[in-house]
Amino acid sequence: MDKLLASEQAFQARTDLRSSYGENARLLFALQTKFQIEDIDTVAEEALTGGSDDKKCDLVYVNREGQYAVVAQAYESLRPNKESALSNKASDLNTAMSWLLIWDSQRLPAQLQSAAEQLQDVIKNNIISNLYIWYVHNCSESANVKSELDNVERNAYALLETYFKGHSIEVHSTEVGKNKLDEWYQAIITPILVSEDFDIENVNGYEMIEKDWTAFIASIPAKYLYTWFNKYQTKLFSANIRDYLGSRQSDKNINSNIKRTAGTDPQNFWIYNNGLTALVNNYKYSSEGEKGKLIISGISIVNGAQTTGALGSLDSVPDESAYVPIRFVKCHDQDVVMKIIRYNNSQNRIKASDFRSNDFIQSRLREEFEKIPDSKYYGGRRGSAQDIIRRTPNLLSSDTVAQTIASFHGNPTHAYNKKAYLWEDDVAYSKIFNDNLHAPHIVFVYSLFRCIEDYKHKLRKKESENEILDNEEKELAFLRNRGATYLLHAAIAYCIENILNKPIANKFGLSFGPSISPEAAKELWKPIVQVAIPFSPTLESGVHDSLQSKEDVKKAMGIFRSYIAGLQLIHGESFQMFANSCKLP
DSSP states (O other): OOOOOOOHHHHOOOOOHHHHHHHHHHHHHHHHHHTSSSSSHHHHHHBBSSSSOTTTOOOOEEEEETEEEEEEEEOOSSOOOOOOOHHHHHHHHHHHHHHHTTOOOGGOOOHHHHHHHHHHHHTTTOOOEEEEEEEEEESOOOHHHHHHHHHHHHHHEEEHHHHSTOOOOOEEEEEEEEEHHHHHHHHSSSSOEEEEEEEEEEEEEEEEEEEEEEEEEEEHHHHHHHHHHHHHHGGGGGGGGGOOOOOSSTTTTTHHHHHHHHHHHGGGHHOOOOOOOEESSSEEOOOTTTTTTEEEEEEEEOHHHHHHHHHHHHOOOOOOOOOEEEEEOOOOOOHHHHHHHHHHOOOOOOOOGGHHHHHHHHHHHHHHTTTTTTTETTOOOOOHHHHHHHHHHHEEEEEHHHHHHHHHHHHHHHHHOOTTTHHHSSSHHHHSSSSOOOOOHHHHHHHHHHHHHHHHHHHHHHHHTEEEHHHHHHHHHHHHHHHHHHHHHHHHHHHHHHHSOOOOSOOOOSSOTOOOOHHHHHHHHHHHHHGGGGGGGGHHHHHGGGGGOOHHHHHHHHHHHHHHHHTTSSSHHHHHHHHHHOOOO
């Protein structure tokens, strides 16, 4: 038997994904690996479409902050060592893209309606700039599948041109077989995949030396990038989340303009280009008159994939007069290497939470969480990429924590649509992260959100097994709306006085106490969620357009509260048991 690839070993170790998401587990692992998503469960509960009538589409994920969307089809072969995956599954993505981009959402099955509305909305409003179409499977990549996906890419772009005139979206299709997934995984655990030595002639430059790193800043002939790209392709960008995105004949397309400049104005290419950053294992420079020779060992382009790919895609080697500015960085401190990758990668730019990670409140919260059983909170800091894809047990994602606090305290609109804003804006940040906030309250609000997600997951499982009841179908239909989990979370919080049967002057004081773990807290919320969720369809008017209307959200929560208020007589015992578990301010 062939030795398992490192990525396959890592995937097999993810029992959390495989037990919860079945045939979609590998798709989620690929998404988490490629984009280094910390809270993959929350993404999964919203982005997975599921159901028998999914129109050949297993996932629609929209990331407003990253300005991209992913549409994917998954396939898990019972014979993973077979030469290739089914190519007809790749061509099925044509069907998926047609349904998502063209059809009115009301003509779609329930599990796709909200996804299509959201995708069409972000395209119409120029919120995303890249649309990724993936076919994820556990076989080797093949020419047949690539051909089918190339056709899907062309057709999807034609649909955009026809139905979304004036858009500025790049479309990229990718076969994510076992080798591509391993390439993405290796790029995280070993940033430099291209390990050969390279001699670069006719180099001008200078060296910078610091304690943790050294760098050689140079101008090199563009022909080297052309040669490297044509030999190594995307392996050259192993430390870069973005591969080369291709080019179209359009003034709006930067890669097309790079190619045009290299061909028509090569002597000025250097002055027009922003320059590249590359990680190397080592370098050695020797001066030979006016220009010297640089020998580098290994290379991964951290910033400059588009320049490299555009030059490498030229019809012939660039003119000798075309030069590019580049800095070659040597660093053996893994923490510094990760920061070099993070801060140089425009798609993985510094998160807003990074700027808050060292403030007093986050430091205090991290200390407080040390006393909370079975919990880990980084407080704005991010673990390494390996931590993310290997899953840190009991981790409360900093972003999800901020979102659930904002939602619980009456702002599900920002919680769902403006995740970064919660960290960036001083007023928004101080409303949720303030002197009144303590770790036990975070556990209180976070566990409610997780309890709702678990309930939705249970309904999806019952649906897949044809065991779902009529009333549960209505509940699931509501929860499938994009942003519905946040709205229900906020609505239950809106009813907290009715549930506890007493006024609460300061909701930040609510908790289950300092010794309750997030998992135990989730169990305490379960009876409340079970009582409240049958009334979730009354929130339908607030969830349209991805919770964009604060007025509609507030009105819907008011209606929901009127129903919950009337349950005190019927469910008074359950409410009282819950109240007995709470620590009140």
